[in-house]
Each structure stands twice: as C-alpha cells, then as structure tokens.
Amino acid sequence: STPIRIGIAGYGNLGRGVEAALAKNPDMTLVGIFSRRPPESLAALDPAAPVFAMDALGERTGDIDVLMLCGGSKSDLPEQGPALAARFNTVDSFDTHARIPEYFDAVDAPARAGGKTALISAGWDPGMFSINRAYGEALLPDGATYTFWGRGLSQGHSDAIRRVPGVAAGVQYTIPSQEAIDRVRSGERPELSTRDKHTRECFVVLEPGADADEVRAAIVGMPNYFADYDTTVEFISDEALRRDHDAMPHGGFVIRSGNTTDAQAQVIEYRLALESNPEFTASVLVAYARAVHRLNQQGRTGAVTVLDVPPGLLSPKTPAQLRAELL
Ligand SMILES: NC(=O)C1=CN([C@@H]2O[C@H](COP(=O)(O)OP(=O)(O)OC[C@H]3O[C@@H](n4cnc5c(N)ncnc54)[C@H](OP(=O)(O)O)[C@@H]3O)[C@@H](O)[C@H]2O)C=CC1
Numbered sequence: 001s002t003p004i005r006i007g008i009a010g011y012g013n014l015g016r017g018v019e020a021a022l023a024k025n026p027d028m029t030l031v032g033i034f035s036r037r038p039p040e041s042l043a044a045l046d047p048a049a050p051v052f053a054m055d056a057l058g059e060r061t062g063d064i065d066v067l068m069l070c071g072g073s074k075s076d077l078p079e080q081g082p083a084l085a086a087r088f089n090t091v092d093s094f095d096t097h098a099r100i101p102e103y104f105d106a107v108d109a110p111a112r113a114g115g116k117t118a119l120i121s122a123g124w125d126p127g128m129f130s131i132n133r134a135y136g137e138a139l140l141p142d143g144a145t146y147t148f149w150g151r152g153l154s155q156g157h158s159d160a161i162r163r164v165p166g167v168a169a170g171v172q173y174t175i176p177s178q179e180a181i182d183r184v185r186s187g188e189r190p191e192l193s194t195r196d197k198h199t200r201e202c203f204v205v206l207e208p209g210a211d212a213d214e215v216r217a218a219i220v221g222m223p224n225y226f227a228d229y230d231t232t233v234e235f236i237s238d239e240a241l242r243r244d245h246d247a248m249p250h251g252g253f254v255i256r257s258g259n260t261t262d263a264q265a266q267v268i269e270y271r272l273a274l275e276s277n278p279e280f281t282a283s284v285l286v287a288y289a290r291a292v293h294r295l296n297q298q299g300r301t302g303a304v305t306v307l308d309v310p311p312g313l314l315s316p317k318t319p320a321q322l323r324a325e326l327l
Pocket residue numbers: 009010011012013014015034035036037054070071072073074076093094095096121122123124125126127155156157159160162277278281
C-alpha cells in the first residue's frame with residue numbers, strides 16, 4: 001500500500017526525534033521539514049528530508065497525509081495547533097496539562113471545519129501515562145492513582161524556561177520525592193500534594209545583561225509549570241550546559257493501588273525508563289500518526305486525544321494479524 005506521507009512542523013529535539021522514528025516505520029515516508037528558521041541555517045543538523053520555511057506549508061496540503069507538530073507547548077502550539085489543524089491532519093504533544101481542555105476546543109473547531117483529524121497531547125505524559133491513569137481508575141474503581149516522573153529532563157519545562165526573557169539556553173530536571181514513592185509503594189495510599197511529589201531543578205544560561213533575580217522569579221512563579229513546585233534555578237555558562245547537560249534521559253511510572261474486596265489489594269503499574277525523552281516521545285507520535293491517518297479515512301474528524309484512539313489503529317499489523325499474534 002502507499003506509504004503515509006509525513007511532514008514535520010518545528011525542528012527541535014522532538015522534530016529530530018520524529019525524523020529518527022520514521023526511519024523505523026517503513027509504512028511512512030518523510031516528505032518535508034518545515035521550520036520558522038531559515039532552511040539553510042539547519043543544514044548542520046543534517047536533515048533527512050528537504051527543509052522548507054514554515055510558510056511553505058500553505059501549498060503542501062495535497063501531499064502531506066499527517067503533519068507532526070513538534071513546536072513547544074508553552075507558546076508555539078497554542079498558535080500553530082489551531083492554525084494547522086484547519087488544513088492538515090495533525091499530531092501534537094501539547095503538555096500544559098491545565099490548559100488541555102481549552103486547547104482541545106481551540107483545535108477541534110478548525111479541524112472539523114476543514115474535515116481534518118487532530119490528535120492532541122500524545123506522547124507519554126500526557127499520552128501513555130494518561131491512558132494508564134484511565135485504565136487504573138476504570139479497572140480498580142476502589143483505589144488511588146499516583147504518577148511519578150524522573151529524575152530526568154522535562155522537555156516541556158525546558159522549553160518553557162527557554163522562553164523566559166533573558167534566558168539564552170536552559171534545561172529542567174524533575175526529581176521525585178523518594179519518601180512519597182516509598183509511602184505509595186508500601187500501600188499506604190497517602191494524600192500527596194503536587195509539592196509533596198516532585199521538586200524541579202533548572203540550569204540556565206543568561207543572555208548578556210539579563211537580570212538573574214528577574215529570570216529566577218519569572219521561572220519559579222510560572223503558572224502551570226513551576227508555581228506549584230519547590231524549584232531551584234542555577235545559572236551556569238554555555239560551556240557547562242553543553243558539557244554537562246546535553247543528554248535527555250527521563251522516565252517514571254503510573255501506579256494504581258486498589259482493592260477488589262476489603263481483603264484483596266491489587267496493584268497496576270506502568271513504567272518508562274528512557275535514555276532519550278525526545279526520541280521516545282517522537283516514536284509515540286509516529287505510531288499515532290498511523291492512527292490519525294486511518295481515523296481521517298474513517299471520517300472521524302475534529303480533535304481527539306489518545307483516550308479516543310483504539311489501540312489497534314496504532315499498529316502496522318492488520319486486525320487479523322493482531323488477533324492471531326497479540327490476543
Ligand atoms: N506529551 C509528552 O509526553 C511530551 C511532550 N513534549 C512537548 O514537546 C515540546 C517540544 O520539545 P522540544 O522539541 O524539546 O523543544 P525544542 O525547544 O527543541 O523545540 C521547540 C521549537 O523551538 C524551535 N527551536 C528548536 N531549536 C531551536 C534553536 N536552536 N533556535 C531557535 N529555535 C529553535 C523549533 O521551531 P522552528 O524549527 O520553527 O524554529 C522547535 O519546534 C515541548 O514543549 C513539550 O511540550 C516533549 C516531551 C514529552
């Protein structure tokens with residue numbers, strides 16, 4: 001069958017991860033990379049397909065089956081998501097959790113009007129962890145659900161600090177509270193606040209002349225990203241950032257601790273251990289691109305989330321193969 005034609009919109013860590021993931025999925029082909037930066041400035045990244053200016057998307061609606069939106073959630077996707085969903089089937093990883101309902105609505109209207117399918121908030125959290133939180137609640141109604149991340153580099157939070165005026169570069173690590181994890185694993189089922197579960201550590205390179213106190217205040221007080229956490233900000237040189245902080249490991253787990261009867265405790269756990277957060281996230285996005293292409297062919301238009309997508313649509317295998325091999 002004809003390969004699914006993929007475009008990448010936004011060429012950062014995630015965009016490059018999608019490029020790598022497509023090489024592992026022979027039923028898909030990369031037709032172009034679209035960036036707000038001048039194409040020639042990206043040559044050093046050795047792109048696997050031609051690079052175009054973002055505006056060139058205007059005349060590509062006919063040869064892209066699914067457009068992968070790899071921009072940042074803090075300020076790129078809120079503008080790019082609704083605009084591009086009007087003209088393309090899209091997949092994105094929008095992860096400002098508190099704003100997902102409004103983002104869903106903002107994408108749904110143009111996608112429906114354009115007869116397109118827009119999968120928002122794919123990835124691992126939101127994404128695979130969302131699915132496992134939903135499973136846990138449905139399968140064990142009497143119980144409690146906990147999500148822990150890290151220690152690892154959050155791409156969403158790193159993107160968010162890079163957007164703060166005065167920040168030249170930066171990364172953010174998420175650290176889970178071992179005490180909180182131990183209490184959950186002991187079966188205690190404690191009430192834990194956002195602040196009880198994780199702390200956040202930022203390493204920031206300042207732009208020349210930027211005020212460190214202003215930058216720190218803008219980060220630690222940032223709603224939806226840092227305001228609800230104990231956050232530290234350390235200012236380092238660009239050399240130190242490149243030397244000590246160029247890996248992007250992450251991971252975590254969702255645990256549902258419940259009872260089917262008072263006497264019988266049951267535990268469900270889903271865990272990720274990622275050497276590369278962006279490459280894994282991109283691999284999830286690419287599997288969902290296959291599902292979005294199929295959903296659009298089935299006439300399912302508008303915005304959808306991973307909770308709306310039947311798992312079989314993610315697989316390159318036919319339903320008959322899945323029944324024979326995986327049931
Ligand atoms: N749901 C989930 O589980 C996950 C979600 N995410 C989401 O993915 C988003 C993107 O993450 P990530 O790819 O790491 O973000 P990046 O900062 O690497 O890229 C974001 C955008 O910034 C631009 N950009 C990238 N590098 C540069 C540069 N050197 N100079 C100028 N602009 C640049 C690119 O746009 P352009 O090419 O147009 O210039 C790119 O699309 C995150 O904000 C996060 O929300 C990430 C991981 C997991």
